[in-house]
Amino acid sequence: MSGKNATEVLLADAQGIAHAAAILERGGLVAVPTETVYGLAARADNAEAVAKIYAAKGRPQFNPLIVHVRDAEQAARYVAWSDEAEIVADICWPGPLTLVLPSRPDAGLAEAVTAGLPTLAVRAPKHPVMRQLLEQVDFPLAAPSANRSEAISPTSPEHVLETLDGRIDLVLDAGPCEEGLESSILAIRHDGTWEELRVGPVDLKAVYNHYYHDWDGPQLILAGQGERRILEAPGQLARHYSPGKPVRLNAIEAEPDEFMIGFGAICGDCDLSKTGDLQAAAANLYQCLHLAAASNKPRIAVAPIPDTDVGRAINDRLRRAAA
Ligand code: AMP
Ligand code: MG
Numbered sequence: 001m002s003g004k005n006a007t008e009v010l011l012a013d014a015q016g017i018a019h020a021a022a023i024l025e026r027g028g029l030v031a032v033p034t035e036t037v038y039g040l041a042a043r044a045d046n047a048e049a050v051a052k053i054y055a056a057k058g059r060p061q062f063n064p065l066i067v068h069v070r071d072a073e074q075a076a077r078y079v080a081w082s083d084e085a086e087i088v089a090d091i092c093w094p095g096p097l098t099l100v101l102p103s104r105p106d107a108g109l110a111e112a113v114t115a116g117l118p119t120l121a122v123r124a125p126k127h128p129v130m131r132q133l134l135e136q137v138d139f140p141l142a143a144p145s146a147n148r149s150e151a152i153s154p155t156s157p158e159h160v161l162e163t164l165d166g167r168i169d170l171v172l173d174a175g176p177c178e179e180g181l182e183s184s185i186l187a188i189r190h191d192g193t194w195e196e197l198r199v200g201p202v203d204l205k206a207v208y209n210h211y212y213h214d215w216d217g218p219q220l221i222l223a224g225q226g227e228r229r230i231l232e233a234p235g236q237l238a239r240h241y242s243p244g245k246p247v248r249l250n251a252i253e254a255e256p257d258e259f260m261i262g263f264g265a266i267c268g269d270c271d272l273s274k275t276g277d278l279q280a281a282a283a284n285l286y287q288c289l290h291l292a293a294a295s296n297k298p299r300i301a302v303a304p305i306p307d308t309d310v311g312r313a314i315n316d317r318l319r320r321a322a323a
Contacts, residue, residue, distance in 0.1 A: 016172055017132050024049075029169050030170045038154040039146055040168065044140045045109055066144065068134060075099070093126075100185060127177075159287075176287070178283060181313050183202070184201060245299055249322050250302075252266060263281060269292075270284075
């Protein structure tokens with residue numbers, strides 16, 4: 001669509017979903033709720049439709065997209081499926097885990113989806129709205145987060161409209177997202193090595209330990225360990241998820257000109273979780289960052305977050321917001 005038309009917002013009921021399917025069918029852009037964040041979806045098999053995602057987001061062309069599928073069977077049409085992939089998909093799909101696998105030469109997807117990489121990122125999401133949509137169309141959906149590039153990821157329809165109003169055709173409204181953080185990304189290499197490319201809601205070490213002991217499985221490289229050969233996932237860019245003002249981490253008390261984001265016993269202008277619940281904190285993180293960005297305070301302070309469980313993913317996003 002041209003940048004001038006207003007973006008339609010529809011409740012994500014049967015009618016809304018059918019309307020979304022029709023827009024996607026003809027190559028349009030729809031913001032769709034998933035359990036992680038709102039995704040900006042286009043049909044992945046159409047170069048023009050995929051090009052519109054990059055244009056609407058102002059996304060650099062080198063930044064590949066995640067392709068959303070119904071299940072492992074559909075994924076195997078686009079990537080070289082393996083026993084390792086089957087193991088992981090068995091426990092984690094549908095859900096907030098993305099698998100990066102060698103793409104198939106006969107995948108038939110738009111080239112821009114992989115940004116020229118020999119691998120493709122695939123995920124079967126569990127949000128009922130995204131699932132119903134994937135059932136209704138006969139193509140997979142490329143869908144990065146539904147925000148302008150570098151901005152804070154959207155966990156509500158309002159967040160989507162903040163940066164994409166007038167740039168996309170439709171937003172399907174299903175309220176706030178449950179997990180609130182982008183998917184964990186796991187690459188499974190030719191030699192079987194597991195490499196965590198982005199920390200997220202799924203604890204990959206736990207998934208690994210479910211099948212292997214440290215001595216009998218393939219190598220597991222967690223994000224932040226070892227040398228990364230190439231920059232694959234811009235979730236890996238040091239600066240990302242930016243609120244557009246300075247962010248101070250591990251703050252016990254706010255300075256007068258700071259918007260304080262609290263956690264546990266440390267109270268703020270907005271609290272991630274007063275009871276210190278990390279799962280709730282993950283779900284509230286982007287809402288708090290959006291409020292902090294919009295406040296008239298020129299700086300942001302964030303209380304310390306334990307670096308355990310999903311706290312790892314929260315701290316990863318906060319470090320990038322602060323970079
Ligand atoms: P977003 O949905 O906006 O969080 O972006 C999708 C993330 O998936 C980005 O960090 C991409 O770089 C990453 N990604 C997509 N395809 C690949 C791939 N083939 N290899 C590695 N990372 C990928
Ligand atoms: Mg994003």
